[in-house]
Amino acid sequence: MKVLFISLGCDKNLADSEEMLGLLTGKGHEIVDSEEEAEVIVINTCCFIHDAKEESIENILEMAEYKKAGTCKVLIVTGCMAQRYKEEIIEEIPEVDAVLGTTSYMDILKAIDEACEGRHFQEFRDINELPEDSGRRVLTTGGHYGYLKIAEGCDKHCTYCIIPKLRGNYRSVPMEKLLAEAKDLADQGVKELILVAQETTVYGKDLYGEKSLHKLLRELCKISGIQWIRILYCYPEEIYDELIQTIKEENKVCHYLDLPIQHASDAVLKRMGRRTSKAQLVEIIEKLRKEIPDISLRTTLITGFPGETQEQHEELKDFVDEMEFDRLGVFTYSPEEDTPAATMTEQIPEEVKEDRQAELMELQQEIAFDLAEDMVGREVLVMIEGKVADENAYVGRTYKDAPNVDGLIFINTDEELMSGDFARVRVTGALEYDLIGELI
Numbered sequence: 001m002k003v004l005f006i007s008l009g010c011d012k013n014l015a016d017s018e019e020m021l022g023l024l025t026g027k028g029h030e031i032v033d034s035e036e037e038a039e040v041i042v043i044n045t046c047c048f049i050h051d052a053k054e055e056s057i058e059n060i061l062e063m064a065e066y067k068k069a070g071t072c073k074v075l076i077v078t079g080c081m082a083q084r085y086k087e088e089i090i091e092e093i094p095e096v097d098a099v100l101g102t103t104s105y106m107d108i109l110k111a112i113d114e115a116c117e118g119r120h121f122q123e124f125r126d127i128n129e130l131p132e133d134s135g136r137r138v139l140t141t142g143g144h145y146g147y148l149k150i151a152e153g154c155d156k157h158c159t160y161c162i163i164p165k166l167r168g169n170y171r172s173v174p175m176e177k178l179l180a181e182a183k184d185l186a187d188q189g190v191k192e193l194i195l196v197a198q199e200t201t202v203y204g205k206d207l208y209g210e211k212s213l214h215k216l217l218r219e220l221c222k223i224s225g226i227q228w229i230r231i232l233y234c235y236p237e238e239i240y241d242e243l244i245q246t247i248k249e250e251n252k253v254c255h256y257l258d259l260p261i262q263h264a265s266d267a268v269l270k271r272m273g274r275r276t277s278k279a280q281l282v283e284i285i286e287k288l289r290k291e292i293p294d295i296s297l298r299t300t301l302i303t304g305f306p307g308e309t310q311e312q313h314e315e316l317k318d319f320v321d322e323m324e325f326d327r328l329g330v331f332t333y334s335p336e337e338d339t340p341a342a343t344m345t346e347q348i349p350e351e352v353k354e355d356r357q358a359e360l361m362e363l364q365q366e367i368a369f370d371l372a373e374d375m376v377g378r379e380v381l382v383m384i385e386g387k388v389a390d391e392n393a394y395v396g397r398t399y400k401d402a403p404n405v406d407g408l409i410f411i412n413t414d415e416e417l418m419s420g421d422f423a424r425v426r427v428t429g430a431l432e433y434d435l436i437g438e439l440i
């Protein structure tokens, strides 16, 4: 059948989508990109924050119209929103034929078969199970980079976060499975592996009795074809010495870490259920910069958490100003049902959250521009992402930039380059978050 697949949400969800695509194509289904053509539409949803929920609902309702019109025969909803709001989806959107929970995506083929027989199908396996992989993942990233999901679930239970209720307790994927998957990705042409999980830093503790991300990294570095390994979602308090040492020593591991800190006021961190204080954050950031001077640090922040005072917001701004993160994203707090923070008193008005978000982004813009200007004149290694349409120019990323969330470098050249090529580039100019360069 002709299948349109819509993947929403984070890169962990995308890895699940790629597993489903592997099952679908393995069974002979054809993947198409037009709604009009599709006989089956699958939407892998997200419901982390209000906007993500809205996006998921809009997509489901929009695709339900194709079901009503009769062009689409089967409509399937999977992923986090399906897990969270299964009853509501089934009851309120009768066009939906099948609903699969976060650990049930391997049932996608069965869901199509049942729906084709006219039967509604739903599967919600235990969210603490580790789903089997399809063994034939289909990459949607262009083929030169790929996400490697090293663990599922989370045990941290930050007070604003719904994810443990959607994805269960933390469980690491066995190392031998990850190495086989990484090898397979390398065989498919992947040069950059991006390690993801709700939290990557505690990888292996549940399986091997100790944190083992450093061991996993050393093994992944042995895979030929893989040239960059990037680590996302590191909880600052879990960063440990052997990990720092490994990042320092292994050439393939990018000097880049994503440390979502969320806030810097001790009082707010405590209400968020975070396990760090501002002093500890400063300590770990300084240590990382001392040990790995060219490390690029990314973080994310939340503004307008319940009870956040103007003073605490100013404290966060001062922290951002002092720490000068290389990359930074800011979200406004979104109250999620069934999380402790949603029932906290002193919820902050939406416009205050947004004003605070804008102030932080403005501050970061200046920091980012200064850091980008410092790069002018330097030589950098760039992974080419693709060609700029109708121009003799390419776009790429340095080790400081993860795909989709960080900056880019634009390179003017008449030479023919391909996605995934590495090029040596001299930086000739700086934009706010991006760079301009020329081939050396």
Ligand code: F3S
Residues within 6 Å of the ligand: 008, 009, 010, 011, 012, 013, 045, 046, 047, 048, 052, 079, 080, 163, 166, 167
């Ligand atoms: Fe990801 Fe959204 Fe689920 S952020 S884990 S797809 S709630």
